[in-house]
Every structure is written in structure tokens, then in C-alpha cells.
Amino acid sequence: MQKQVRPTGGIEVNPYISVKNVSHVYPGGVKAIQDINLDIHEGEVVAILGSNGSGKTTLVKHFNGLLTPTTGEITIGGLNTKKEKIAKLSSLVGYVFQNPNHQTFLPTVGQELAYGCKNLKMDDEEIETRVQKAIEIFELEDQLEDNPFDLNSSQRKEVAMASIMAVSPKVIVLDEPTTGQDHKGCKRVLELVKMFKEHGHIVVLITHDMHLIGELNCRTVVMNQSQKIADDHAKVVFSDKSIMEEAGLQPPQITTFANQISHFDSNQTYLTVDSILEWMDSNQKEAVKVGSRS
Template identity: 85%
Template sequence: MEPYISVKNVSHKYPNGVTAIKDINLDIHEGEVVAILGSNGSGKTTLVKHFNGLLKPTKGEITVGTMNTKKERISKLSSQVGYVFQNPNHQTFLPSVRQELAYGCKNLKMVDEDIETRVQKAIDLFQLEDRLDDNPFDLNSSQRKEVAMASIMAVSPKVIVLDEPTTGQDHKGCKRVLELVRMFKREGHIVVLITHDMHLIGELNCRTVVMNQSEKIADDHASVVFSNKGIMEEAGLQPPQITQFANQITRFDETKTYLTVESIIEWMKANKEEDVKVGTGS
């Protein structure tokens, strides 16, 4: 199957001479959730900003669907790659939630009937019916971030990029982000996450790309990447706390990577059953 996003030998050098990414190759397919990890300055954000044309490759090529990003306008690419910024204040600027939800569709010059259908779907999915007349800046940070996501959802791009979606969120907000990522996937979107949130990646257990010093150093399932101590140390990253906990307990299966509390509970239940069988002689 052909990838929807194809990154071929891409490098990007900023005007000040700094090479932010170097010789990156990456294919992303329909239906995937992909986390891009790395410490600050590793190149992860620079890489992803190429997907909707915010940046153009200095070397190499990126295709999104059938579009070469070097040759297309940001507006056209943004219809296929929606970018939700880390700070929703950088994305919301209109006086009501209703206007925010419709803005992207109007900017792409969609017909009124289509706009109404798309906006209503976003309202329903995000349960925003009671907030439509609110000013986004009167909402809390979690609610503003949801409005930003909903405005992208109304446009309905194939790819949704979430830049540090759990930053500044409390436990409830982080849980909601997890639910929304799963919803985006169910709705048929490719989801790309730029994040430091190892717990979120552990819960999703998704494909994980690790960047370090402008290069891609790992690309595999989260359970495989998080179990590779060499990669994690090289990138200056720590696996989820629950994974670190499991690594300290010698009774756990050393061939398995535990990413969630649920996986620990499953292990405990399974081993309790084994203990009972041994105790009863069965």
C-alpha cells in the first residue's frame, strides 16, 4: 500500500545555517497513529511542519497524497494536514466558538451547505452545543484546546497533527486527549503526535519515531522502542513511569514491556491464577 505521507532523504537548514533535520526517510500510511519523540532541539517539530508546507525541504522531497509539498501552497496542504498548535491561543482569535469552527472551512471557500454539515459534525463529536456563543478566551485551557481541535476536525483533513496536546492539562484533560486521539483514528484520520508525554504514548501503544540531534534514530512500536535502553538513553528520554516500575520488579516477564497500569494488573491476575493452580496441585 502506498504511504499517504512520504518523506524521502529530507534535510532542512535554517537561514542561520543550523541543520534542523538531516536525511530523514519516513512513510506514514492511512489509519496510523504516529508519535514523534525527542528532546528539545532534536528536530521533531521541524520535521512535522514540513507536512503542511509551513517549512519546505532544503534537500529531498515530501509528498502528501499526490501533492509535492515544495510545489503546493500552504492553504492547499492545510486542507489535507490540519495542525493543532501546542498553545491554543496561537490558533483561536474569533469572538465565538461558532465562528472558530466555521473559519477554516470558509477560508478554504467551501460552500455554505458543506460548511454547515462539517461544523455540525464537529459540534456533535466534541459536544460543544452549549458553548457556541462563548468567547474561546473565556474558556479554560483544556476547553480552548478542544475548540482548536474541533475547528480542525470541521475542515476534516486526512492528517491531524497534535503538537504537545497534553501540555498544561490536568489528569482529566490528559484523559480527554487520549479519548480524542482514539476518536480521530475511528473517524478515519491519520494522527501525528509531537509529544514528550510518555504516558500518553504508552496508553496508545502506537508507532513511535525517535529523533535525536536532527536524525531519526528509531521507528517501531512503542513497546519495542521503550524497551531499547540504548535508544532511550541516546535520545535523553525516559519510558513511562509504569514501565520503569515494572523494570525494577524481578518477577515480571523480562521479555515483555509493560506500558500501562492495566498491563500490570493483567499480569498480576494471570500469575495469581497460576499460583492457585500450583497451590491446589492442578
């Protein structure tokens, strides 16, 4: 499955992220990604899936210059990543690490929120405006003087996301955002992804969380053994058993459950509990109509 999802509407637009024939070889000769082609457009939420060692994290670290291609070319907002400094690319692509402890290091939440803006040498007025917006969106008014390391893991992750939001890059990368989160934390991550999209950001998710991708039903790129093996909507990807088996992945539990129930529509892929409830409601209404005619 090598179909690549493109914007609808029939108008050809330039991708914001363009990956052309990119390979990356680490010192020692380990080829982490091989001949990757990928275009990501404005307004997209894209999940990058794959088992450990598949190359998904290596691929995404090219987006903000943490890595550069061994061969091939990547452009971000029209800028060639090989020719730009990391600081410039970081203003376009914000990276929220899996472990928030890897990017929070200042003594107060307020300082953390302002750090990225100061690092990009924004003026004081702009910094204040951007930080205040992040404070309001993430409801951090009462935590500005707190030490981030005194917060729980969910709160620290939100501080990391808020600090990236203050910089306001076009692209926000979330690396395993639901790892270590309870049900409430996972639900909050889902809300934040939707919120980032509503605020005009491209969201790139590196994740093993099939439930999260099922809820979003977003574009899904599957990596396996350093190569891209699928690129389509989650509903299409998760319904392809050969792709899932090749990548060593399992669809959301609710999808597996639905596949085992014979009277569900075999032509449909159910990604969420709500999709099953909708099917049941629709069939119940149809049964009532049939009964009223007889």
C-alpha cells in the first residue's frame, strides 16, 4: 500500500514538509531509513507508526534538523534542512519529546514557557503575548511559579507542549504523547491534538497508541525495516491485515473485537466504540422500519 493521501478539492498545493528519496545511515553503517518519499500538507494530522527500530523516530528527527539526510532532500516550508541551522528549523517544527524531563530544565513553569521564544530572540512584547496565549490555552495560571519537576508526568508533558505552543511553530511533533498517561491523560492528549489542528498547526504523531489513532482516524504512515510500507487513512491501513502483520502491529482492540463478530458489516472498519454504537443504532432503526411494513 503506497498510496499517499493528498488534500481534497482538486487544487494542487505545495507540501509544507517534503521528503524526497531520503536515506539516513548512522555511524557504523546502520541504515535507519531507506529511500523515503513523503509529503505533508498544511492542516494535516499524520501518525507515524512502526515497531521499535522501524525508522519512524529517525525519519521525524529530520524535520527539525536534529538529523540531516545521508542522501536525498528534505524541505520544511520551502527551506532545505541541510542548509539551515537547527534554531531556524526549530521555529518551524516544535518537537515534544516522549519524556518531558528531556526538555524541561528551568526552575519555574513560567520560565519554561518563555524560554523558546527568548532563544529565538523575540522582543519582550511578542514573548509576553505568546506566553500569555499558551497560559490561557493550557490553563496554567496557577502553576507559573511551580517547579516543573514538582508536577506529575501528565502536567509536565502539558508544560512541554505549552512551551512549544508559545513558540507557535507551524509543525508540532508529539513523540509517544500518551506513554505513561492514565485514561484522563490520554483523553487530554486527544483533545490537544484536535486543538493544535484547530489553531492551524500540522501535527505529526510518533506513537504506538492505536486507540489514539483510531479516535483521530487521521492519515497513517507505517514504517517497517527502515522503509515506508503504507500511507493512507487509519481506517484503510488498519483494515489491511497484510500490512499490519508485516509491520508487527495490532489495530485498536475495538477493531479486533468487531472483526470477530460475524453480524457486523464486513465491509466496514470500526475504529471506536462510537462507530459500533452508530452501526447498532442504524440497524435498530432499519429493523423498526422493516417491522412496521410487515
